[in-house]
Amino acid sequence: MMLCPVKDAATDLYSLTRQELGSLLGSWGLSPVHAARIWNRLYLGLAGSVPELGDLPARVRSRLSSGARIGSLPVSLETDSSDGFTRKYLLSLADGERIETVLMRFTGRTTACLSSQAGCAMGCVFCATGQMGYRRQLSAAEIVSQAVHIARVLRSSGEHRGLRNVVFMGMGEPLHNYDAVMKAADILRDPNGLSLGAGRITLSTVGVVPGIRRMADEARPIHLAVSLHAASQQERAALVPAARRWPLDELMEACRHYCFTLRRRIFFEWTLIEEKNDSADHAHAVGRLIHGLPAQVNLIPLNPTSGYGGRPSHGEAARRFQRVLSEHYGIPSTIRQRRGIDIAAGCGQLAVAS
Ligand code: SAH
Ligand code: SF4
Secondary structure, three states, rough: OOOOHHHHOEEEHHOOOOHHHHHHHOOOOOOHHHHHHHHHHHHHHOOOHHHOOOOHHHHHHHHHHHEEOOOOOOOEEEEEOOOOOOEEEEEEEOOOOEEEEEEEEEEEEEEEEEEEEEEOOOOOOOOHHHHOOEEEEOOOHHHHHHHHHHHHHHHHOOOOOOEEEEEOOOOHHHHHHHHHHHHHHHHOOOOOOOOOOOEEEEEEEEOOOHHHHHHHHOOOOOOOEEEEOOOOOHHHHHHHHHHHOOOOOOOOOOOHHHHHOOOOOOOEEEEEEEOOOHHHHHHHHHHHHOOOEEEEEEEOOOOOOOOOOOOOOHHHHHHHHHHHHHHHHHOEEEEEEOOOOOOOOOOHHHHHHO
């Protein structure tokens, strides 16, 4: 008996750049001029299905109906933090995997926190996604679809300024899925679409050295945040197993390459764990390590996870860390509020809990 593969042969429109959409139309013998209208309906109209793409010549509509689709990621769970600033979605992929996407509203800015993989292979000891292990890469379309989901949520709640920022800080290691993440970023940046250009996208990496170098060499217009968590190779490798593959000295060299090639600032993330990496000595060690780079440090008190016994640092330890960085090394830092801790809003925690 023959299996019928027809449905899945349809191209997910979220997988295409605007130029590729034009080429697809061309390959069907249609004029690429329709691409602009379709793109507009996809990313400004936030159309959820091919019929919603609106007024198009019958020939275009019929070709799209048979050859294209608009991927959707149904919500299987959603939760609000008690302070109302964070809303977290557990989205289902076609093969049953589930990923997290978070909408954050801080200081008047709307930010979508996107996943780049289902699970993660990097195994950071304190991270719920790391504890879950690696499941699979996300496609560019699955990444774009998360941002569109958040844009729809904002529109339906009447927030017409829409989505302003995107961070790759959800599940997964974005530089372990380089091509799909960069393609999704290109689609999200398109000025005729979601228009998330000009510094609106930030990517956080555990420290995948070849990926950082590639971002620099390709001059990707994306902010880079590097998850440091420790300032010595030995301490770092105990928290972040990926440090054994990409040692701290190579990582710092790649960070310098990024900053000086692109003349750009870099962010470092530091998950504050009580009595593990939150002393004044630790702050001095990181200050010495990154001194001379145009850097900012984001301090994130640990979100407790079931697979790790560490505790979050107290506010006073976080403030002391901040003071050492600024007074001795002139390095600015922020303490990221653990907003949404009551909805298990740490990376990967909702997917583990459900
Ligand atoms: N894989 C990338 C991006 C996703 S994780 C990376 O590791 O950078 C985004 C940030 O959340 C990272 O800085 C990560 O170290 C941090 N993080 C993960 N689990 C956490 C937890 N339980 N508490 C606090 N920060 C956590
Ligand atoms: Fe992966 Fe980032 Fe979690 Fe580490 S912190 S396991 S790299 S998602």
